[in-house]
Structures are given as structure tokens and as C-alpha cells.
Amino acid sequence: MSIFDYFRSKKTGNTAAAAKERLQIIVAHERGQRKQPDYIPQMQQEILDVIRKYVKVDQDDVSVQLDDSNNCSVLELNITLPD
Amino acid sequence: MAKIIVVTSGKGGVGKTTTSAAIGTGLAMQGHRTIIIDFDVGLRNLDLIMGCERRVVYDFVNVINGEASLSQAVIKDKRTDNLYILAASQTRDKDALTQEGVQKVLDELSTNYDFIVCDSPAGIEKGAQMALYFADEAIVVTNPEVSSVRDSDRILGILQSKSKRAEQGKEPIKEHLLITRYNPSRVNDGEMLSVSDVEDILAIPLLGVIPESEAVLKASNQGAPVILDSQATAGQAYSDAVQRLLGDEIGHRFLNVEKKGFFKRLLGASA
Ligand SMILES: Nc1ncnc2c1ncn2[C@@H]1O[C@H](COP(=O)(O)OP(=O)(O)O)[C@@H](O)[C@H]1O
Ligand SMILES: [Mg+2]
Numbered sequence: 001m002s003i004f005d006y007f008r009s010k011k012t013g014n015t016a017a018a019a020k021e022r023l024q025i026i027v028a029h030e031r032g033q034r035k036q037p038d039y040i041p042q043m044q045q046e047i048l049d050v051i052r053k054y055v056k057v058d059q060d061d062v063s064v065q066l067d068d069s070n071n072c073s074v075l076e077l078n079i080t081l082p083d
Numbered sequence: 084m085a086k087i088i089v090v091t092s093g094k095g096g097v098g099k100t101t102t103s104a105a106i107g108t109g110l111a112m113q114g115h116r117t118i119i120i121d122f123d124v125g126l127r128n129l130d131l132i133m134g135c136e137r138r139v140v141y142d143f144v145n146v147i148n149g150e151a152s153l154s155q156a157v158i159k160d161k162r163t164d165n166l167y168i169l170a171a172s173q174t175r176d177k178d179a180l181t182q183e184g185v186q187k188v189l190d191e192l193s194t195n196y197d198f199i200v201c202d203s204p205a206g207i208e209k210g211a212q213m214a215l216y217f218a219d220e221a222i223v224v225t226n227p228e229v230s231s232v233r234d235s236d237r238i239l240g241i242l243q244s245k246s247k248r249a250e251q252g253k254e255p256i257k258e259h260l261l262i263t264r265y266n267p268s269r270v271n272d273g274e275m276l277s278v279s280d281v282e283d284i285l286a287i288p289l290l291g292v293i294p295e296s297e298a299v300l301k302a303s304n305q306g307a308p309v310i311l312d313s314q315a316t317a318g319q320a321y322s323d324a325v326q327r328l329l330g331d332e333i334g335h336r337f338l339n340v341e342k343k344g345f346f347k348r349l350l351g352a353s354a
Pocket of ligand 2: 101204
């Protein structure tokens with residue numbers, strides 16, 4: 001960011017910079033989802049159902065992410081348990 | 084064999100039809116036999132932008148259904164040599180275009196034309212997928228605005244997975260970014276995404292930047308593609324984009340705020 005950008009953003013709040021940042025995040029997220037196999041949403045639901053038999057968790061408390069980097073795929077399962 | 088170019092975007096109202104008309108006309112002006120096909124079933128509009136709305140007798144669906152031959156349905160442009168138009172059907176039946184039907188028409192046109200320009204409907208569902216399925220190249224029309232950029236990225240995903248080239252594992256569709264309705268002064272004020280912002284996010288080669296221009300509305304009022312208005316910035320920017328599409332490497336214009344000269348200010352000349 002140049003000094004001019006700094007003054008510019010001071011003056012107008014540079015909403016374009018906010019737009020770019022938000023787009024970068026959402027686009028990266030959606031690209032990740034596109035690469036996932038079709039069974040992921042169903043599997044996520046079933047995993048959630050199993051967990052719910054034992055603890056009370058919300059839909060948003062479970063995230064399943066498949067990372068395909070180079071020649072190794074990692075299935076990441078994140079569950080936030082209530083305290 | 085014709086080269087099939089789809090003009091697509093995901094989001095509606097970003098300038099696909101304006102672009103199809105301009106680029107198709109530009110290719111024909113360069114001596115290439117070109118046909119522009121309106122894939123927007125139920126929302127025919129390319130005919131109005133091209134100024135041939137009163138000459139539409141048969142449409143794309145009539146040809147697919149065998150109710151008319153291609154030579155009966157194809158309209159020869161009155162202004163530009165080498166230029167032809169195939170209108171969309173006004174039917175409300177969204178399933179009127181079948182993949183086999185479209186394939187048959189494109190195959191027949193392919194032997195007769197250098198370029199087939201497909202004006203896609205909005206959305207990322209069936210209609211848009213039909214327009215891009217057979218494409219060799221895609222012009223992704225994007226406005227410098229959040230929802231348009233996001234939808235462009237979605238349509239890129241479809242080009243890469245749901246097209247014929249993707250399904251058959253052939254060389255992927257060649258993608259081109261066309262940023263339209265660009266306003267350098269708002270970019271300067273930090274109110275609009277810049278060309279490089281959009282390039283950073285979508286990461287595909289830039290075909291052109293079409294400035295926001297009053298000439299576009301004037302052109303549509305008259306039913307003459309804006310590329311014919313060689314005085315207008317938008318017309319000139321479309322001409323440049325056609326040159327690049329044909330392989331010329333030329334610099335981008337109209338990216339910065341135009342400093343109005345004394346006379347221009349005096350006369351209040353506008354873009
Ligand atoms: N460069 C531009 N400057 C000003 N207005 C534009 C420009 N490009 C498109 N428009 C206007 O935007 C509207 C939508 O354009 P259109 O080509 O019909 O979009 P789409 O086919 O994507 O729905 C029209 O009113 C058109 O005149
Ligand atoms: Mg349109």
C-alpha cells in the first residue's frame with residue numbers, strides 16, 4: 001500500500017479494499033468446496049448425527065474439509081464441543 | 084471448423100448481450116464470417132441490440148424442432164458484411180433447447196462460419212450450461228463489484244467441470260476476462276474494485292476493460308452495436324478486445340481518469 005492509498009483510504013474509507021478482502025475469502029472457500037467429492041455433505045450429516053447421539057452440538061459446530069495438496073488428501077474434521 | 088465463443092457471467096445485467104453484439108460485429112468487420120446466437124430462451128434481446136427485431140421470423144428452437152431450416156432462420160446483418168444472427172425463442176418452455184438439438188445446429192453452422200458467438204442467459208443452471216457446453220473459448224463478463232466477481236468465479240468452475248471439453252478430458256476452454264462498466268474515477272476514490280483487484284481474484288488472462296459509457300445506452304436505443312461508434316470509449320475498447328481475441332498484443336486504454344482538456348471542459352464532452 002502506497003502512501004497515497006493511505007490518505008485515500010482515510011478520506012473515503014476505501015470500501016474497494018474491503019470488497020477485495022471479502023471476495024478473496026469467499027472465493028477461496030467456494031473453490032475448496034467445488035473440489036470436494038459429492039459425498040462430503042452427506043457424510044458430514046451422518047457424522048453429525050452420530051455425534052449428536054452423545055453430545056448436543058449445532059450444525060455449525062461441525063466442519064468437514066477435504067484438502068487435496070499434491071499427492072496426499074487429508075480429511076479434516078472439526079467439532080466444537082460445548083463446555 | 085468454426086471457433087465457438089461463449090459470452091457468459093453468471094450474474095445478469097452485467098453486459099453479456101452488449102458484449103456479444105460488439106465482439107461478434109468486430110470479428111465480422113475483421114473479415115471473419117461470424118454468427119451470434121441468442122441462447123436466452125424466453126428473454127430474446129440480442130435482436131433489439133442488433134437492430135433486427137422486425138426481421139425475426141424463425142428462431143433457434145424452430146430450427147432444433149425442424150420447423151424451419153437454418154437458412155430460413157438465420158438473419159443477415161444489414162450493416163456489417165460477414166455477420167449473421169440467430170434469435171432466441173420466446174417460448175416459456177425452458178427445456179426447449181436440448182443438448183442434441185444444440186449440437187446438431189452448431190455442427191451444421193461449424194462448416195459455414197469462422198466464429199460462432201453464443202450469448203448466454205444469466206445464471207449458472209441449465210440455460211447457461213447449454214450456452215457454454217460446446218465452447219472452445221469463453222469471455223467471462225465481469226463488473227467491478229462483489230456479486231459479479233463471485234458469480235464469475237462460479238461460472239469459471241462450471242466451464243472447468245461441466246463443459247464438453249471438461250467432460251471429455253480435452254484441452255480446457257480458453258478463458259478470457261472482460262471487465263465492463265469500469266469507472267476509473269471511482270476506482271481512484273477507492274469506491275470500486277480496480278482491474279488488478281479483479282485479476283488477482285479471478286486469475287485468468289485479461290481480454291479487455293470496457294469503461295462505463297453513455298454511448299452504450301445510445302447504441303442500444305438505436306439498435307446498433309456500440310463497437311460501430313468509433314468515437315466512443317466503449318466502442319474503441321471493444322475494438323481493442325477483438326484485436327486481442329484475434330491474437331494481437333495491444334495495450335489497455337481507458338484505465339485511468341481522463342484529464343479533460345480545456346476545450347473538452349468548455350464543450351462538456353462526455354464519454
Ligand atoms: N460499458 C457500459 N456502460 C454503460 N452501460 C452499460 C455498459 N455495458 C452494459 N451496459 C448496460 O447494462 C445493461 C445490461 O446490459 P446487457 O448487455 O443487456 O447485460 P446482460 O446481457 O448481461 O444481461 C444495459 O442497460 C446496458 O445498456
Ligand atoms: Mg443478455
